[in-house]
Amino acid sequence: MNTAAARQDTAAERTSRGGPRIDPLLADRVTEALLLAGLPVGYGGHGPGVQLRPARPFDDSDDCAGLIALHWEPGPRLAAAAAMEEFQQPAAAAGRVVTSSMQNALAEFLPAFGIEVEAGRLDGETRVGRTSGPAPATGQDAGRDTAAPAGSRPQDLGIGAHVVDAVRRTAALAGLPVADHLHAPGITLAPCRPVDDGDDTTGVADLRWNPSRRLSAAADGDTPAAERAARARTAVQDAMRHAFGAVLGACGLDLQWCRPSALPYQLRAYGAAEQPPVRH
Structure with a gap:
């Protein structure tokens, strides 16, 4: 979705009978950053x-007029299941993990877009207060998805069909997009490199995150703004990977971090866990 459409769709959330509820310029800036991140x-x-959402005052001294509270809403199946359960039931617990982990990720990467975020408040809000610098410069919206390059889809890379299915199901519960191929935005599935001769990684996926094509194109460009865009891309990738390690595990994916000494960290997906929070 491009920024112009996002501005139209958020208009209803900015106004109330008493006037502006959140700062529209701040809302545009935050929405643009989220879309660049691929969320x-x-x-x-x-x-x-x-x-x-409009920030809510914690007490009489909390002047939060115009400020924004960020909330992560999981997928409809998990949200509905959690709403029907008691506090300690599996779906309700998974919903809390998804929401808190994703809001923590937002607090981690939004400062790279020049947006100040206050997390860990006593009232539980993840609050955007103001901007602290320019956003990474990017080009126009890249438009519709392009065709997948040859050999870049999970099935082309030897990822097990049961692993692909489990990742898609759990990501849908969390409300996260899964990329169709290695170069598309969302959660990507790449083959795992074995760490030694006894490490059988056949069919196992290494999960990573791709932001929007627009941010990646800016980061890979040769303009003066490329370095800032590259820092923002790295911040998004790191924060999201940390988050969906917890998020997808809570939603029923069998996951394991692998930290070989001579290779990059791997977040390995093996398939569906034995006890998912929502039965399919």
Whole structure:
């Protein structure tokens, strides 16, 4: 979704009978950063993804007029199951892990876009206060998805069909997109490199995160703004990978971090866990 459409869809959340509820310029800046990161934005309080809400005062001295509270809404199946359960039931617990982990990720990477975030508040809000610098310069919206390069889809890379299915199911519960191939935005599935001769990684996926094509194109460019865009891309990738390690595990994916000494860290997905929070 491009920024112009995002501005139209968030208009309903900015106004009330008493006037502006959140700063519209701040909302535009935050929405743009979220779209560059490759995340879905839930508009009008509906749909999975990041929701922008008016910040609520914690006490009489908390002047939060115009500020934004960020909330992560999981997928509809998990949200519905959690709403029907008691506090300690599996779906309710998974929903809390998803929401808190994703909001922590937002607090980690949004400063790389020049947006100040206050997390860990006593009232539980993840709050955007103001901007602290320019956003990474990017080009125009890249438009519709391009065709997958040859050999870049999970099935072309030897990823097990049961692993692909489990990743897609758990990501849908969390409200996260899964990339169709290694160069598309969302959670990507790459083959795992074995760490030694006895490490059988046949069919196992190494999970990573791709932000939007627009941010990646800016980061890979040769303009003066490329370095800033590259820092933002790295911040998004690191924060999201840390988050969905917890998020997808809570949603029923069998995951394991592998930290070989001479290779990059791997987040390995083996398939569906034995006790998912929501039965398919």
